[in-house]
Amino acid sequence: MTTETNTALAAALAHLRQNRDRHLRELDEFLRIESVSADPTKTGEVRHAAQWIMLELATIGFEQVALHETRGHPIVTAAWLHAGPDRPTVLVYCHYDVQPPDPLAEWVRPPFDPRHEDGRIYARGVGDDKGQIFIHLKAAEAWMASAGRLPVNLRIFFEGDEEVGSEAADEFIGEHPELLAADLCVVSDTGMQDDEGTPAITYGLRGIAYFEVRVSGPFQDLHSGGYGGAIANPARVLVEMLAGLQDEHGRITIPGFYDKVRPLTDADRAASAAVPFDEEEFREQTGVPQLWSGEEGYTYAERISARPTLDINGIWGGYSGEGAKTIIPAWAAAKFSARLVPDQDFHEIERLVVDHLRRIAPPEVKVDVRIIHGGAPALTPLDHPAVAVAARALEAAFGKAPVFLRSGGSIPVVAALRAHVGLSSVLVGFASPNGNFHAPNEWMPIANLSGGMEAVVHLWGELGEMTADQLGRR
Amino acid sequence: MTTETNTALAAALAHLRQNRDRHLRELDEFLRIESVSADPTKTGEVRHAAQWIMLELATIGFEQVALHETRGHPIVTAAWLHAGPDRPTVLVYCHYDVQPPDPLAEWVRPPFDPRHEDGRIYARGVGDDKGQIFIHLKAAEAWMASAGRLPVNLRIFFEGDEEVGSEAADEFIGEHPELLAADLCVVSDTGMQDDEGTPAITYGLRGIAYFEVRVSGPFQDLHSGGYGGAIANPARVLVEMLAGLQDEHGRITIPGFYDKVRPLTDADRAASAAVPFDEEEFREQTGVPQLWSGEEGYTYAERISARPTLDINGIWGGYSGEGAKTIIPAWAAAKFSARLVPDQDFHEIERLVVDHLRRIAPPEVKVDVRIIHGGAPALTPLDHPAVAVAARALEAAFGKAPVFLRSGGSIPVVAALRAHVGLSSVLVGFASPNGNFHAPNEWMPIANLSGGMEAVVHLWGELGEMTADQLGRR
Numbered sequence: 001m002t003t004e005t006n007t008a009l010a011a012a013l014a015h016l017r018q019n020r021d022r023h024l025r026e027l028d029e030f031l032r033i034e035s036v037s038a039d040p041t042k043t044g045e046v047r048h049a050a051q052w053i054m055l056e057l058a059t060i061g062f063e064q065v066a067l068h069e070t071r072g073h074p075i076v077t078a079a080w081l082h083a084g085p086d087r088p089t090v091l092v093y094c095h096y097d098v099q100p101p102d103p104l105a106e107w108v109r110p111p112f113d114p115r116h117e118d119g120r121i122y123a124r125g126v127g128d129d130k131g132q133i134f135i136h137l138k139a140a141e142a143w144m145a146s147a148g149r150l151p152v153n154l155r156i157f158f159e160g161d162e163e164v165g166s167e168a169a170d171e172f173i174g175e176h177p178e179l180l181a182a183d184l185c186v187v188s189d190t191g192m193q194d195d196e197g198t199p200a201i202t203y204g205l206r207g208i209a210y211f212e213v214r215v216s217g218p219f220q221d222l223h224s225g226g227y228g229g230a231i232a233n234p235a236r237v238l239v240e241m242l243a244g245l246q247d248e249h250g251r252i253t254i255p256g257f258y259d260k261v262r263p264l265t266d267a268d269r270a271a272s273a274a275v276p277f278d279e280e281e282f283r284e285q286t287g288v289p290q291l292w293s294g295e296e297g298y299t300y301a302e303r304i305s306a307r308p309t310l311d312i313n314g315i316w317g318g319y320s321g322e323g324a325k326t327i328i329p330a331w332a333a334a335k336f337s338a339r340l341v342p343d344q345d346f347h348e349i350e351r352l353v354v355d356h357l358r359r360i361a362p363p364e365v366k367v368d369v370r371i372i373h374g375g376a377p378a379l380t381p382l383d384h385p386a387v388a389v390a391a392r393a394l395e396a397a398f399g400k401a402p403v404f405l406r407s408g409g410s411i412p413v414v415a416a417l418r419a420h421v422g423l424s425s426v427l428v429g430f431a432s433p434n435g436n437f438h439a440p441n442e443w444m445p446i447a448n449l450s451g452g453m454e455a456v457v458h459l460w461g462e463l464g465e466m467t468a469d470q471l472g473r474r
Numbered sequence: 475m476t477t478e479t480n481t482a483l484a485a486a487l488a489h490l491r492q493n494r495d496r497h498l499r500e501l502d503e504f505l506r507i508e509s510v511s512a513d514p515t516k517t518g519e520v521r522h523a524a525q526w527i528m529l530e531l532a533t534i535g536f537e538q539v540a541l542h543e544t545r546g547h548p549i550v551t552a553a554w555l556h557a558g559p560d561r562p563t564v565l566v567y568c569h570y571d572v573q574p575p576d577p578l579a580e581w582v583r584p585p586f587d588p589r590h591e592d593g594r595i596y597a598r599g600v601g602d603d604k605g606q607i608f609i610h611l612k613a614a615e616a617w618m619a620s621a622g623r624l625p626v627n628l629r630i631f632f633e634g635d636e637e638v639g640s641e642a643a644d645e646f647i648g649e650h651p652e653l654l655a656a657d658l659c660v661v662s663d664t665g666m667q668d669d670e671g672t673p674a675i676t677y678g679l680r681g682i683a684y685f686e687v688r689v690s691g692p693f694q695d696l697h698s699g700g701y702g703g704a705i706a707n708p709a710r711v712l713v714e715m716l717a718g719l720q721d722e723h724g725r726i727t728i729p730g731f732y733d734k735v736r737p738l739t740d741a742d743r744a745a746s747a748a749v750p751f752d753e754e755e756f757r758e759q760t761g762v763p764q765l766w767s768g769e770e771g772y773t774y775a776e777r778i779s780a781r782p783t784l785d786i787n788g789i790w791g792g793y794s795g796e797g798a799k800t801i802i803p804a805w806a807a808a809k810f811s812a813r814l815v816p817d818q819d820f821h822e823i824e825r826l827v828v829d830h831l832r833r834i835a836p837p838e839v840k841v842d843v844r845i846i847h848g849g850a851p852a853l854t855p856l857d858h859p860a861v862a863v864a865a866r867a868l869e870a871a872f873g874k875a876p877v878f879l880r881s882g883g884s885i886p887v888v889a890a891l892r893a894h895v896g897l898s899s900v901l902v903g904f905a906s907p908n909g910n911f912h913a914p915n916e917w918m919p920i921a922n923l924s925g926g927m928e929a930v931v932h933l934w935g936e937l938g939e940m941t942a943d944q945l946g947r948r
Binding site: 037038039040099100102103106163164165206208210217218219220221222223224225226227228229230231232233235236238239240242243244246248250282286287288289290291292294295298300303304307309310311312313314315316317318319320321322323324325326327328329332333334335337339363364365366372373407408409410433436437438439440441 | 511512513514573574576577580637638639680682684691692693694695696697698699700701702703704705706707709710712713714716717718720722724756760761762763764765766768769772774777778781783784785786787788789790791792793794795796797798799800801802803806807808809811813837838839840846847881882883884907910911912913914915
């Protein structure tokens with residue numbers, strides 16, 4: 001690193017430390033916006049979050065700050081392209097929408113009223129993913145405020161549909177490649193390795209295929225005494241169909257489901273084994289009596305990241321009130337989703353699942369299957385030049401070398417950017433691995449926020465020392 | 475029948491006809507009381523219904539009108555015992571509580587706002603069972619108003635917990651045999667054979683065992699990407715457990731479940747075959763694409779009345795809102811119930827079910843099973859002398875001989891009266907077999923109400939011609 005860069009970097013880091021209290025207040029303001037993308041009544045709040053970001057971007061000094069209408073929620077783009085044509089251009093991707101906050105009763109404090117306690121911030125979206133957007137905003141602010149410039153050309157691509165499947169973002173990528181043109185995408189929507197400050201680079205993501213199935217029988221609920229035995233119970237049919245989708249070890253029984261699954265290589269298995277995985281700690285985090293043995297022949301770490309899985313996300317139908325209602329319910333429904341791995345094609349999996357459910361639907365009921373959303377799995381080659389740079393930046397900020405992970409989660413745009421724009425992504429994320437992402441009392445350590453900002457400041461500094469060609473401009 | 479009885483009977487029938495419009499207005503008033511026994515917020519309304527009945531009984535001329543506190547809702551008793559000691563004493567049993575009205579949105583008009591249309595009354599409880607209580611009140615009123623007396627000694631036993639399992643009534647029967655002492659119980663909580671005025675005597679009832687099972691896993695909902703594959707999904711475990719309770723034909727797989735089931739005799743099968751059963755009409759009533767073949771070796775009519783069945787009554791857990799929430803739900807739960815036949819013991823079945831669920835519960839989750847309520851099955855011998863009398867009374871009122879049915883439903887006190895007080899019951903009911911008992915838009919033909927009142931007037935007349943000994947006083 002040149003002395004000039006070093007001096008500028010030190011000034012940017014100093015700016016972060018001097019403005020820390022203000023930053024936390026601003027983050028609380030951002031977290032109060034109820035940007036729940038799945039909830040149609042929150043459409044205005046989701047837009048409000050996009051507008052809040054736009055004002056931040058403009059204030060920091062980004063140009064071409066734009067809100068793009070989509071068939072979903074708005075997409076925000078911006079750019080600062082004055083680092084020089086030979087410098088790398090980096091696209092930053094995050095999402096500003098959040099998961100629904102229910103069950104509300106289980107939150108210690110309301111989900112959109114941030115609580116600072118024991119070095120943590122509790123709020124819906126603080127880890128997934130508004131806190132990470134904020135890290136990027138403040139890292140850019142630090143460079144711009146202290147040096148008047150960024151070391152790299154930076155483009156911004158923030159979406160508001162990630163928690164509902166990123167379909168609008170997927171379309172946007174196909175339609176606006178010019179706004180996303182870059183040498184590398186940096187994605188911050190993942191976590192660190194632990195809460196002891198060990199950073200992580202995620203190099204694999206699972207894809208997803210999400211479904212809703214509804215089994216309908218009679219016009220209306222029927223008396224189970226008068227009809228039980230001669231009318232197929234839709235709830236029974238549903239549980240039979242769902243139970244039949246997996247064997248007792250969780251292995252998915254849908255014909256063709258595993259056909260395209262890329263077998264784990266020895267290198268994959270060695271990388272997975274190298275990451276510390278404390279079974280007892282994992283169990284305690286979740287509170288289950290015992291971990292699930294699951295698919296045979298794979299470790300826990302492999303099963304939650306590198307193998308496909310299927311989970312029922314919700315089920316409902318009939319009477320759930322107090323006491324007894326002796327009915328055959330008119331219908332019962334469930335949401336379920338499969339996590340996919342390379343090289344499973346989510347469109348193909350959707351077809352297989354729908355065909356299978358239609359095939360096994362008994363004639364006494366009507367079975368409707370809806371595809372809710374899908375996303376492709378992704379892998380970043382570990383020898384991509386940006387991976388080493390990101391590792392140095394993380395080590396500089398956190399004082400520890402990062403581990404390399406495959407995540408069990410899904411970020412649909414990563415595969416779409418690869419497919420449509422040819423972009424490689426490096427996933428550098430700062431959430432806590434235990435941070436209740438899709439659960440009540442989501443939280444993030446304040447140390448991750450400040451460490452994350454410093455790591456991104458370092459990352460732009462490190463990447464700015466490279467030429468675009470060195471980074472592998474296509 | 476003596477001339478004197480004939481004259482009095484004619485006067486009572488004339489009273490019914492003269493007061494028909496007033497009766498329908500009074501029934502509407504009774505139906506407006508929201509006596510939903512399962513709903514803790516309706517406790518006051520249930521009591522209000524009991525008090526409404528007490529005022530009616532006292533006005534008609536019943537004595538010893540009493541409200542009995544129980545651990546459930548109140549029980550109402552009353553008596554008129556001046557027919558003479560050699561005349562039969564009859565106990566009338568009905569229930570004044572009703573099923574929960576949800577789903578409310580599916581009612582054409584609110585469930586407690588009676589609608590008269592096309593010769594029917596639509597309202598929650600009109601068939602099950604407030605309309606039938608009303609039939610008994612007005613039949614007694616007709617005798618008392620026209621003749622100043624009843625032909626038999628009559629006792630009243632109306633409860634408010636039938637729709638939640640009649641446990642309080644069961645206890646009451648054991649504790650107050652003196653208030654229930656009689657030669658015969660007449661129960662009106664069943665239906666007619668069709669809506670063409672064919673009456674029915676129900677001689678068999680199924681018992682019931684009702685359960686709630688909850689499968690709990692993690693402390694809270696987990697991200698299905700981060701944990702899917704290593705944490706057992708409680709909803710998956712639940713659907714597997716539930717699906718495993720029956721084979722594809724609905725035959726229950728719980729060990730020991732069928733041990734005590736009394737095989738159908740040739741006479742049972744012949745009686746069942748003698749009752750018209752139109753498969754296509756049954757299918758159209760319910761709106762299902764196809765009837766369920768169900769348990770092999772039995773007809774539809776046998777399966778809905780004389781064979782044990784199991785139905786899931788409700789299931790819930792996880793996310794059921796719009797779009798997608800990618801979670802492993804913290805828990806999932808279901809209500810399910812088995813209909814029992816002679817000689818299954820519901821206490822034994824409860825034990826078998828609970829033991830079985832505990833045995834098959836996998837160690838990765840916690841499984842809680844609650845027994846919600848139970849009731850014994852019952853059969854009335856077809857050669858009981860009261861059966862022939864009731865048949866004559868029904869034919870006199872409806873102009874058609876009744877059919878003899880085994881009902882698939884459950885009326886727990888029938889077995890309890892037999893066990894604790896030694897009483898035989900004759901089930902003479904007037905609801906429509908298609909009357910949406912436990913569903914939205916419950917209805918009853920107005921002709922059944924007037925026919926029912928006339929039939930009961932005839933029944934007391936006929937029974938009053940007998941001595942208690944002829945009826946088989948024990």
